[in-house]
Amino acid sequence: MRKYIIIGVQGSGKGTQSALLAKGYELVHINVGDIFRWHVQQHTKLGALVRRTMAAGELIGDDHVEKVVRDRLDQHDWNYGFIIDGFPRNRRQAEFFLESYDLDGVIHLDLPDEEVRRRVLARRLCPGCGMDYNLIYDRPAEEGVCEVCGHELVRRADDTEEALAERLRIYHEKTNPILDLLRRKEYVFTVDASRSVDEVQAAIREKLGLPAR
Numbered sequence: 001m002r003k004y005i006i007i008g009v010q011g012s013g014k015g016t017q018s019a020l021l022a023k024g025y026e027l028v029h030i031n032v033g034d035i036f037r038w039h040v041q042q043h044t045k046l047g048a049l050v051r052r053t054m055a056a057g058e059l060i061g062d063d064h065v066e067k068v069v070r071d072r073l074d075q076h077d078w079n080y081g082f083i084i085d086g087f088p089r090n091r092r093q094a095e096f097f098l099e100s101y102d103l104d105g106v107i108h109l110d111l112p113d114e115e116v117r118r119r120v121l122a123r124r125l126c127p128g129c130g131m132d133y134n135l136i137y138d139r140p141a142e143e144g145v146c147e148v149c150g151h152e153l154v155r156r157a158d159d160t161e162e163a164l165a166e167r168l169r170i171y172h173e174k175t176n177p178i179l180d181l182l183r184r185k186e187y188v189f190t191v192d193a194s195r196s197v198d199e200v201q202a203a204i205r206e207k208l209g210l211p212a213r
């Protein structure tokens with residue numbers, strides 16, 4: 001059984017790395033943000049609450065986040081283990097988790113703020129079809145034009161220098177105490193996320209002591 005949590009700033013490749021690890025070792029990939037999005041799309045009671053909370057610009061309460069994680073793990077479909085992405089978001093959530101479950105490791109994808117800025121500010125979106133691009137590693141063939149529908153690409157409204165600086169500030173403010181807490185339990189494996197996808201994945205597997213696959 002392999003039980004992991006992955007922590008990383010936006011642009012660190014957290015989703016990609018979790019998916020690769022899950023695929024390689026038959027782990028269940030639990031993305032807490034996706035579970036909330038599912039509830040919104042399915043118009044569940046929780047979905048309505050999430051919608052109201054987001055509309056008010058507030059964060060979803062710890063109780064709801066913890067319940068979603070607990071309910072997901074209670075399904076016990078993780079015969080070989082799991083990797084949780086998007087949780088815990090604060091110290092209290094981390095404490096709740098450690099009281100109820102044991103972990104084999106926390107993967108911390110470390111990326112300097114400067115590199116986050118470079119990656120995130122290179123993101124482009126097609127307002128026509130919703131296709132995502134990145135000017136660093138996923139450039140459209142013709143500059144500034146969507147390859148699928150030909151629409152002009154734009155930057156996301158919240159991908160400005162100022163908005164990103166604020167998101168980074170909040171990320172560090174919330175994440176540092178979580179990492180401190182987890183480090184005291186000797187769980188944290190920090191991996192340099194500035195390298196290529198394959199190199200980062202290989203480093204994660206090596207640090208976790210996983211057999212090659």
Ligand SMILES: [Zn+2]
Pocket residue numbers: 126127128129130131146147148149150151
């Ligand atoms: Zn398009």
